[in-house]
Amino acid sequence: MSIFRLAIQGTALALGAFVLAPELAEGQEVGIPNDDYPKLVDYAVNGIKEALKDPTEETNVRKARTAAVMLAAYAQTNLSGPDAALRATQRDAALKLADTIKNKKYADAAKQADGIAKLKADANAKKEKVKLIDSHVNIPDLMNQFDFPPKGGWGIDRDLYAYRLGMKSKLPLRELNDKLMLIGYQVAVTGDLAHSKQAPRDEKDWAQHTGTIRIGGVELADAVKKKDGEAAMNAIAKITTSCAACHKAFRNR
Secondary structure (H helix, E strand, C coil): CCHHHHHHHHCCCCCHHHCCCCCCCCCCCCCCCCCCHHHHHHHHHHHHHHHCCCCCCHHHHHHHHHHHHHHHHHHCCCCCCCCHHHHHHHHHHHHHHHHHHHCCCHHHHHHHHHHHCCCCCCCCCCCCCCCCECCCECHHHHHHCCCCHHHCCCCHHHHHHHHHHHCCCCCCHHHCCHHHHHHHHHHHHHHHHHHCCCCCCCHHHHHHHHHHHHHHHHHHHHHHHCCCHHHHHHHHHHHHHHHHHHHHHHHCC
């Protein structure tokens, strides 16, 4: 367990007020605004291409494949808006990319990743959501996104817990940037996928923790867009405290 997680768990009781009941209704989607969605596509594609530079490392392959499934998840957060056909098209392409990576065709996968942002909308692409959890990605791979980059993660644990360890009441303006906004969406959609998974046990606790994580991610992205450093810090506290509580409840026993 990382020093960051230990530090947060040590203060979890004092910060328990940040673990609130989920505010999204059961079954309600985490939505990615149309203005931010293309940035998430680039974010995921860049992560995939970077990971595939060294596919000899299994952790890099897992990161690339999970990022492809996450890209599909970002795409289908809104399949009823004006860009629904494009999102459905990119969703389908992202899942094909995930299969290409699974089949160890890494050069082909890198080319596919490069082309996703350039795709034209296919009017025949199905605009119904595809089940992703278990069928395309599992909980360990989703959670691996939070780990350190040498282990195939995106360093989300490190970044968010570092803010917490500073114990500042709000983030400075320089930190309220697109990278942190995209991390917020990544956390929210990860929480949403986990929330849709049948609880391994203690269904109420699972719903509480995963629901709070998805809400915290949405609130973080929103706070960054509003340049509200205090709200961003509160959202980070909500995410990290709930992550620590979830690990204690489900990972450590």
